[in-house]
Amino acid sequence: MPVVMTEADNPSGSIDFRDLRTITFLASKYDTPHILEEAHRRLRICFPSSLKDWDSRYCTSSSSLDFPFDTIALKPIDTIAVINLARRCSFNDLLPAAIYTCSQLPLLDLAADVHYGTGDVERLSQGDLTQCLHFIDTFSRDVASLIEDIRDGVALTAEGEAYECYCDGCTMVRDSYMEDTHHIHMPRDFLLHVKKLLDCLSQDYSTCSRYQGIVLKIRPETRDVLWAELRSLAGLTNDAP
Numbered sequence: 617m618p619v620v621m622t623e624a625d626n627p628s629g630s631i632d633f634r635d636l637r638t639i640t641f642l643a644s645k646y647d648t649p650h651i652l653e654e655a656h657r658r659l660r661i662c663f664p665s666s667l668k669d670w671d672s673r674y675c676t677s678s679s680s681l682d683f684p685f686d687t688i689a690l691k692p693i694d695t696i697a698v699i700n701l702a703r704r705c706s707f708n709d710l711l712p713a714a715i716y717t718c719s720q721l722p723l724l725d726l727a728a729d730v731h732y733g734t735g736d737v738e739r740l741s742q743g744d745l746t747q748c749l750h751f752i753d754t755f756s757r758d759v760a761s762l763i764e765d766i767r768d769g770v771a772l773t774a775e776g777e778a779y780e781c782y783c784d785g786c787t788m789v790r791d792s793y794m795e796d797t798h799h800i801h802m803p804r805d806f807l808l809h810v811k812k813l814l815d816c817l818s819q820d821y822s823t824c825s826r827y828q829g830i831v832l833k834i835r836p837e838t839r840d841v842l843w844a845e846l847r848s849l850a851g852l853t854n855d856a857p
Contacts, residue, residue, distance in 0.1 A: 631658065633690035634732055637697055644705050656707050658687045663698065663713035667807075667843040670713060675811050692721060696730050697738040711850030712843065719748045720804050747849045755806050755842060810838050 636655055643651035664670045690698075695718040702710040718726065718740070726748055730738045740748070847853070 630686055630689050633688050633694045633697070636688055637701060637732065640701060640705060652705060656705070656710075659698065659701075659707060659710055661687045662690065663710040663717070665709035665712070667839065670807065670843075671811070675808050692717065693725055693728075693730055695721070696726075696728075696740050697732070699740065699744055700738055703741075703744075708850065708852060712846035712852065715744070715747060715751065715849055716807070716846050718744075719751050723752075751845065751849060752804060754845070755804070806842060807839055810842075 636658065639651060640655040642648075643655065661673070664673055695714050698710065698714045699718060702708060702714060726740065726745060728739070732738065
């Protein structure tokens with residue numbers, strides 16, 4: 617059965633990533649712009665170029681980096697090949713989302729060889745591997761520790777000492793946050809974790825003043841900074857949202 621690639625023939629049908637990858641290689645080699653444009657369109661649905669589009673696709677109440685199989689059937693490990701494909705075909709707008717998604721992989725997978733056939737292997741370049749590790753290191757320290765404090769109910773005294781707060785307001789925030797994030801299967805999905813926390817805090821629970829010293833560090837611009845870092849790692853300017 618032939619692989620249907622054009623939007624006109626199959627606008628919503630899914631294509632396996634292995635097939636799309638092969639077709640894109642051939643389209644690049646033989647300079648077939650309309651095929652490259654269609655491949656780019658489908659990949660862009662999975663790897664949006666803006667934070668707003670990312671939120672629409674992956675930060676709804678029911679989503680947690682579940683790829684939209686209506687356009688491409690791919691697995692998280694395929695994002696290694698997506699990064700390489702974006703570099704090869706100058707699909708640079710895919711890179712922020714692809715780097716972010718790739719950074720969700722287990723560390724051993726990040727450095728793994730991904731086999732697509734005999735002698736057909738994809739691996740991250742040293743530069744892209746370093747970028748993913750840098751992103752994980754930076755936001756693991758800055759965001760993950762803060763999220764862990766929220767989950768554990770840790771607050772700070774005026775002297776900077778940690779304590780666990782169980783007042784009604786703080787407990788309601790934690791319970792609401794835990795209920796909203798229990799389904800998140802990517803522990804480093806900071807964009808979603810921070811959005812869920814902000815949603816919980818927007819419900820105006822009466823948290824104690826000391827606990828707010830931690831939760832107020834999580835601001836909406838936290839996510840903008842994170843996306844800007846991804847764009848910077850991808851070598852893009854930060855003019856776009």
